[in-house]
Amino acid sequence: MREVAVVGFTQSPSLRREPDRNEIEILIPVIEALRKQTGLSSKDFDFVCSGSSDYLAGQSFAFVSGLDAVGAWPPVCESHVEMDGAWALYEAWVKIQMGYADTALVYGFGKPSMGDLPLTMALQLDPYVMMPLWPDAISIAGLQARHCLDAGLMKPEDMAAAAVRDRGHAKSNPYAQVKGDYTVAQILAEPFLVNPLRRSDCAPISDGASAIVLAAGDRARKLCDRPAWIRGIDHICEPMDFGVRDLGRSRSTEIAAEKAGAGRDKIDVAELSAPFTHQEILVERALGLSAKTKVNPSGGALAGNPLMAVGLSRIGECATRIWSGEADRAVAHATSGPCLQQNLVCVLEGN
């Protein structure tokens, strides 16, 4: 395996609604800042890969205009996944592993505020038997949360505590959307949004973009004093059907974490992109995190949830903490699909 590191990371602030910028106008300054941060120009990227969703954008081929932000001239070696940018990073990492690239630009962007996000997400479900019922994304997550509570896997207090922690951490994150000092009692006093979920159990709807630069070996050492080396990265997809999987655990996160080697050593920092508090608890357990791990120092997805970029940003948030020396070993998580269907785990180290 080649040594590959995250050597650059930039993001836009997560906003409930970008008032007047379109997706590309959100993305361009993010990539411009990344070029400045790394000192690289578009010509220096051997490979470019992005993640975005046509349904969030409400039009076909929405990713095509993303190329405008790259400055794709001369023509670039480029690919796109209809997935979170974390999977675009995986594809780029593979390209570097096979020796087709030494550096790669990866980005993800989404502007879900343009549509009705919970309803749009209903279109992810089986189109023949589930989607015609239009179950919205929060209700689907609510079913899972109800199962977790009734099976005794967690208590409402545990869920509220996750929100309290993430929002508290987010106070020091200028890019976070939901932040501040809350108490468990305060959150439990909230009315239900979709029983048993309260508003504070749900990640916000966020517009935003983020971008990362990957580099191999000596190239990475030249670009960064303390590169965040990817020591393992893996992802697993479960069947979608809720009747054939255990909704009370995240089996795919467990498998991906094991294959990525997450549990082999202590984990200083973990960044999770679970969009609901009960899911965050399930992911924490699947990763086998202990009290020694600082979870979501940035606030995680519950503090800012720019779909298609949020998973990629978790990898970036881990990397920045390795660059600074705050962490030696970090684990980033990304998810996709209803009820944590598909999960990616990335292990980063400073040494």
Place this chain on the structure above:
Amino acid sequence: MSAKEEQASGPVMVLSCPISLDYAYSAGQSASRFLRAIAEGKLLGQRCPVDGRVYFPSRGSCPMHGVTFGDDAVELSDKGTIVTFSIVRVPSQNIALPLPYITVNVLLDGADTILIHVLDAKLEDVHMGMRVQAVWKPREEWTTSTANILYFRPIDEPDAKYETYKEHI
């Protein structure tokens, strides 16, 4: 078996499931500038800070260089040259014109990128290099919409030489 029973026991072949989602699209900062100008009957392009080329319509950044355009808008003429064209004889959901009609790639005077639009002319007359001008809606109907330009029509000017527009095909 009655027809109804057959239907009940046979395979479900088609399931119609209409999908309706509402989106509130944002034009973006650059397009907003362009649309406000077109509401005044002005065609605004933007200049790339790297190579000085004029983009119309501009999307706010240079796709070649990946840099944001500055504030220096360039007002363009509504006259231009047909770079290439097609005569369309198939109905298209987004264009409510009687068939056949002519679709043209127009290079506006002063612009360095093409605009795709339609031409009102005799089918046998249209050709590459033809000089054309925009025909606008009545002034009182102007809004922040590209539909302010109804179509282009030929003007009485000599054809542009192939060399002057060939790099825009």
Place this chain on the structure above:
Amino acid sequence: MAVLTAVVGIGQTKYEAKRLDVSMAGLIREAAERALADAECTWRDIDAVIIGKAPDLFEGVMMPELFLNDAIGGAYKPMLRVHTAGSVGGSTGIVAASMVQSGIHDRVLCVAYEKQSESNATWALSISLPFSLASVAGAGGYFAPLVRGYMRRSGAPDDTGIRVAVKDRQNALRNPLAHLQMKDISFEMVANSPMLWDPIRHLETCPSSDGACAMVMEKESLASRRSGKVAWIHATEMRSEPTMFSGRDQVMPQATLDNAANLYKKAGITKPREELDCAEIYVPFSWFEPMWMEGMLITERNQGWKMTYEGATAFDGDFPVNMSGGVLSSNPIGASGLIRFAEAARQVRGLADQHQIDGAKKALGHAYGGGSQYFSTWIVSSQKP
């Protein structure tokens, strides 16, 4: 460095206007099962699944790979969904190959599909934002002016496109999977078909099809042990450029020229026309055959039409193109690129049945998309590099 990788199994559905007998899951499973049978594998033998298709709005499902994954054995495996406009089928093959070439997986399955009968592609492609200029009349309306530009530049005779269409439709008669089977196809028939987007006639365009294509790829140490024929992947390449920029050559984009040059360099090819035995090229409108003959550096600039005219690209020519009948005969959009890649592999495996080019050892598979701005290609061979 890259692990040598081979295509060891290929499966396709019959391409048809409407496959009402299967769901989307049933469609891709049909192709995947055939690929597994060809590779003499079971679902258990697959390490990862790569799925490709064109825009989600076509079938009205957001990220449909999520609900389709377990239908092709992807449960509890890594799964990626590729989407690179019209070139997506090709890109899906390339991403799948890279999973093995990188040494990460031993054997992967890739599937690309489109079920156009469950969709309204024309609608999906012409959603016009309220503030944008809705003046492009579909793909034909976009590409027809570029074809005219090519004709002006190259001086190609007006009937070049007709000749390509007749040839590809005749080739389709050799391929029972092809959607359009026009037994009485003739020059007059194409010439007299209605002019849709002048200069593009009806029979010079591709149909709308349902269909899926799947491939199994495997690392060298496994593929070498096989007694059956495999297609060794000599090189893959992808190139993209923006849709619109000043001075963009839309007829002969730099991205295709760079793609071709890099592909041949990786494959150690210096004289593609001589060293390649045949090619399966993405030609959704007939004129794109001569255009991509130039764009893939098979012939000199503005000379592509001569290959068509002189019969070089015919089934019995010196450089056969689109032996399967091409996109002109079958077009399940998201799968169309992968079908081109698969046909190249079938040729070098010697398993192309009635459309087999005798002795084909090295072949090119090609796909493009967007406004002629996304290109993905590969070269496969019966021999190891």
